[in-house]
Amino acid sequence: MGKTLRDTGKGAAATATAKLRHAGLRPTRQRVELASLLFKTCDRHVTAESLHDEVAGAGVKVSLATVYNTLHQFTEAGLLRQVIVDASRSYFDTNTGDHQHFFLESEGMLIDIPGETIAVAGVPAPPPGLSVDRVDVVVRVKRA
């Protein structure tokens, strides 16, 4: 058995713990559990509720408040990024690099578009006193 790209068993916890320590976050049971789920596979887009359901489904008990706390702490630590596409739910993205999204509103689904794929040209200089923080592109898609 060779070493896979990402740990998926006991090793996941060790990886998550290291990641948390590196980010200056105490590796508590809950944070290790959530980090293991979030960073096990490559790119994920979760809501607080979807992650809460997922961790519960894995037989681990973590309160919803802790899921919210953790998502925000991970975001501040640069491990996640928040994506605003829907008026009623916040999404968190494990891909913190430069990229854009397809958004299928009817399913609440986000799909990554690599950063180099899309080029945004002609962004005017912002009004005096303001500077560009970042440019978000959301390609809203519909069924059929």
Added chain:
Amino acid sequence: MGKTLRDTGKGAAATATAKLRHAGLRPTRQRVELASLLFKTCDRHVTAESLHDEVAGAGVKVSLATVYNTLHQFTEAGLLRQVIVDASRSYFDTNTGDHQHFFLESEGMLIDIPGETIAVAGVPAPPPGLSVDRVDVVVRVKRA
């Protein structure tokens, strides 16, 4: 006194009434009032609460529920468009044409960027079964 670009006095109500009739909406006192405020000047970005405050400030009593109802009805009628840039508030835009936005989160301020100004190239074909509904660009800006 010459005729100005937009009515700002008694004429505003007549203009608004015509606009409502044309959109198939009964011109009630509340809708005429709100339409007058919204379409008096060229382009506006409002939230339900900002519009509610504004109409109240003008000495007219309109319930918050009616403001919400009206914003949605105007949106369905194509008189407004909804803009999603903030996780906690919905914005409505009197500019329904093709254009993009600067968003200054700290002030909750939206600034239009004309549609021809920005070019988005390289949008990939959406996954099978999906079609592009529209492409939104949000240029998030910060102070200084």
Added chain:
DNA sequence: CAACGGATTAGAACGATTCTAAACTGTGAG
């Protein structure tokens, strides 16, 4: 000037998120 169906409204309800304050636990010192 009815009378009818759509519109308005106060207030309750909702759903996502945040807060509170009390119980718990990772950590590092001793």
Added chain:
DNA sequence: CTCACAGTTTAGAATCGTTCTAATCCGTTG
């Protein structure tokens, strides 16, 4: 290894934007 403390978790309450309910109101049409 144990203790103590600061940081963390949590249940439940609170917030807040938005939507719903069902009673009242009013624009339109005959």
